[in-house]
Amino acid sequence: MRIIIFGPQGSGKGTQAELIARRHHLPYISTGDIFRYHLKNQTELGKKIGVYINAGKLVSDDLTNEIVKNRIDQPDCAVGFVLDGYPRDQVQFDFLYQLTKIDFVIVIELIDQEAIRRLGGRLACKCGLSYHLDFNPPKKTGVCDRCGHALFKRDDDQLEAIKKRLAIYHQETEPIFAAYLKDGILYHIDGSKSIEEVYQQIEKIIHQNS
Numbered sequence: 001m002r003i004i005i006f007g008p009q010g011s012g013k014g015t016q017a018e019l020i021a022r023r024h025h026l027p028y029i030s031t032g033d034i035f036r037y038h039l040k041n042q043t044e045l046g047k048k049i050g051v052y053i054n055a056g057k058l059v060s061d062d063l064t065n066e067i068v069k070n071r072i073d074q075p076d077c078a079v080g081f082v083l084d085g086y087p088r089d090q091v092q093f094d095f096l097y098q099l100t101k102i103d104f105v106i107v108i109e110l111i112d113q114e115a116i117r118r119l120g121g122r123l124a125c126k127c128g129l130s131y132h133l134d135f136n137p138p139k140k141t142g143v144c145d146r147c148g149h150a151l152f153k154r155d156d157d158q159l160e161a162i163k164k165r166l167a168i169y170h171q172e173t174e175p176i177f178a179a180y181l182k183d184g185i186l187y188h189i190d191g192s193k194s195i196e197e198v199y200q201q202i203e204k205i206i207h208q209n210s
């Protein structure tokens with residue numbers, strides 16, 4: 001089963017994609033995670049992409065397509081995969097379309113105002129844990145529960161970068177949904193609900209259409 005999860009930043013698409021992947025024993029592929037790994041470890045690729053990621057801009061299509069192709073070609077993806085954060089624009093869509101068939105495209109809907117509220121409260125720790133001021137606050141203000149380090153706001157969670165990412169989503173990503181609609185594999189989900197409720201909506205779609 002090959003699934004793509006779409007949604008604006010803050011819609012919880014990463015969380016849902018991971019849940020589906022775990023439950024259905026599928027590899028979880030997040031281009032954002034792959035890029036952040038390279039950035040953190042300052043690989044050759046990481047050095048090239050830092051400036052784009054920190055500003056909330058897209059990494060070049062050529063680099064992104066190559067990374068996704070290499071990942072999808074791995075043997076573990078023979079059973080399928082859950083894609084999160086890709087394709088993001090028409091060029092990436094065309095590339096993926098000729099690369100492989102997709103079974104389900106799930107769009108998690110969330111209005112911008114709520115996405116901004118959710119992302120604006122997000123705090124990260126260098127150990128990898130993340131918190132939210134409203135939904136998942138640390139026990140002690142500003143400090144990680146697990147390792148005790150000071151929490152910080154990711155560069156791409158600053159307001160200007162959030163707005164930039166949302167604008168890109170509306171302008172570049174949403175237009176590609178039309179082709180999936182035509183193929184009869186596009187499903188919209190209400191992302192304002194709890195993690196569990198959103199997840200149940202997705203499971204229902206997969207179950208009813210498999």
Ligand code: AMP
Pocket residue numbers: 009031032033035052053054056057058059060064084085086087088092156165
């Ligand atoms: P995400 O965690 O999916 O929001 O991705 C974080 C950042 O990684 C984005 O703001 C982009 O800079 C970069 N990125 C992730 N996926 C893509 C993609 N498909 N195309 C281009 N850039 C991407």
